[in-house]
Amino acid sequence: MVLTEKNLLCIRRLYFFIAGSAIQWLRDGLRLIKKSSETEELAYNSFNNNDVYLVPAFTGLGAPYWNPEARGTIFGLTRATTKEDLVKSNITIYCLSSTRYY
Numbered sequence: 001m002v003l004t005e006k007n008l009l010c011i012r013r014l015y016f017f018i019a020g021s022a023i024q025w026l027r028d029g030l031r032l033i034k035k036s037s038e039t040e041e042l043a044y045n046s047f048n049n050n051d052v053y054l055v056p057a058f059t060g061l062g063a064p065y066w067n068p069e070a071r072g073t074i075f076g077l078t079r080a081t082t083k084e085d086l087v088k089s090n091i092t093i094y095c096l097s098s099t100r101y102y
Contacts, residue, residue, distance in 0.1 A: 022056040022090050032083045039087050046088035052076040052091040 023039060026032045033039060053075040060068035074089070 005010075011050045021058060022054070022093075025056070025058065026087060026090060030074035030086075032086060039091060042084045043091050045090040046082065048081070048088070050092060051078075052081055052085045052089040054086070054093050056090065056093065 023033075026039070027034070027036060033042065033091045055073045055075075057070045057072040060066075061070040074086075076089075
């Protein structure tokens with residue numbers, strides 16, 4: 001799937017439906033971090049230019065879609081994708097989301 005402006009608009013419309021759960025997933029599910037406070041430093045150490053996008057719809061999408069059947073996805077993965085890139089994409093999606101509403 002190619003990320004077009006229309007696709008990015010859909011991604012940006014996510015609310016902070018599961019922001020805390022997404023960080024917990026990095027910690028408990030993927031074991032990429034030991035504590036949530038590590039995420040800031042890891043994100044700053046990501047050298048990709050926002051080429052990895054995470055849509056954390058682990059329990060569906062919240063407002064404005066309210067689609068409990070939707071599932072999460074990650075776009076832009078390559079062999080060069082690092083732990084830092086995944087952490088950054090997890091944080092960046094909420095920044096992108098906030099630009100639409102705030």
